[in-house]
Amino acid sequence: MTDIKKGFNGALLFAVVFTLLFHNQYLGLNLLVIESAALLWLAFTKQIDFRNRNHLIFGSGFFITALAVVFVFSDYAVVMNALSLFVFTGILIYPNAKSLITSAKLSFFNIFYAQIRFIDAFFTAKMGGGKVVNVLWKSRIFLIPLVVIAVFIGIYRSSNPVFDKLVSKVLFRVGDFFDLIFLNLDFTMVFTFLLGLAVCNYFFIRNTNEQTIKDDTNARDEVIRIKRRRPLRGLATGLKAELRAGIFLLLALNGVLLVVNCIDVYWVWFNFTWDGNVLKQFVHEGTYLLLLSIVSSILVVLYFFRGNLNFYSGNQFIKTLCLIWIFQNAVLAVSVGVRNLHYIHYFALAYKRIALAVFLVFVLYWLYTVALKVRQKKSAFYLVRANAFVLYLLFISASVFNWDQIIVDYNFRNYRESFVDLDYNSDFSDKVLPQLDKPETELSEIDKLQQTKFHFDTDLMSPAIYHNKMERRKKEFIQKWESKNILSWNYPESQAYEELKQKSR
Incomplete structure (x- = not known):
């Protein structure tokens, strides 16, 4: 949790800077200026630890996307800059987070908590030797006298025409004064300031969530063997039944996918001929099949290797079947990539075709981590942690290209x-x-x-x-x-x- 005074001052200062840079302006150099200044402020106030790996990696991602907005200038770069801000804020809250999911949770909670803490800090701030809330509370003693004065002014106006004209002139001048203020008040500037204040509160006033941090601290990359208090024979029987079911399922799945892959390798890889029709469905069919197969592979592996089957001495055959199925899924991913290349060759480049190519790179890494889970007894937490980080790197890397x-x-x-x-x-x-x-x-x-x-x-x-x-x-x-x-x-x-x-x- 940040020092509230430091966060409060930083939020107010940068809200003013935000207003000066973005009022009636398009996005551009102003974004790089304010985000560079924010990083310098964090370094100057020692909120960034240059020895911390997470601070360096995700702070760099934040700065790289700000550069991309100016030197690539794409909607995608702007979205990735917002994403990197979201992730980096979570890292600033808890620099030792093992997973980006933890950082995302902390960052999400902070969107709301930061505004509450700012309001609380504002009303407890000192003003004239006292807190703002106390000053406002003490000012209530003037409310009744003001009401009484207004009543008597009304009585005197109704009984004295000269006094009535004098008060009317005064009220007219006061009305002109307020008209001058509100007619010349730039409400877009007010909105820009409030938007900037909300964003700066979120970035500079950071709050922890103890349960989220505790969950992250307790999470492990390896599966932990659970020793149950039950007869050894019963335990072995349960594992053997689960093992036989897994072997049967994976044999069947491997057989079906082998047929699909053989057809794709023969037809899509080496003997494809275009018949003159649009290839959109040709690519989409392969992508949908790939997605279904990948999700199925993850669920199957997570189910069968969720616990003690990882440590069972007779699990070598099911492990081999799992690895073969993962390899076949990788072949399926390559087949979708070949379909995409055919599509590009005949129908040129488009954003979705590039996105599919990036997605396939991620899928191959995803399958690699699933294989590691099987071979090295990795946990579901490892899968989420490793793949979230690689996905972040892919997203940020893609923002630096002028697509x-x-x-x-x-x-x-x-x-x-x-x-x-x-x-x-x-x-x-x-x-x-x-x-x-x-x-x-x-x-x-x-x-x-x-x-x-x-x-x-x-x-x-x-x-x-x-x-x-x-x-x-x-x-x-x-x-x-x-x-x-x-x-x-x-x-x-x-x-x-x-x-x-x-x-x-």
């Missing part, structure tokens, strides 16, 4: 082999407008070749409509960029602006 540019460059460069959907490509972000901006002659050439290679019943965007859309978007982007100031600056859009201005000269 819009990679996709657009690939799609237009490979138009002779792949289908170029002009409608889809026309909606990419402003930062790739120079790559999307194609002369009509080039677009017509692409369209002519596409019509000879691909035959679909659906109506597609014509080159003329695409070109007109790009011309409109270029004008809108240039106007929008020129209205921004340095706080909203980002590298990809600044480069796009310079390239478009050069083309227009």
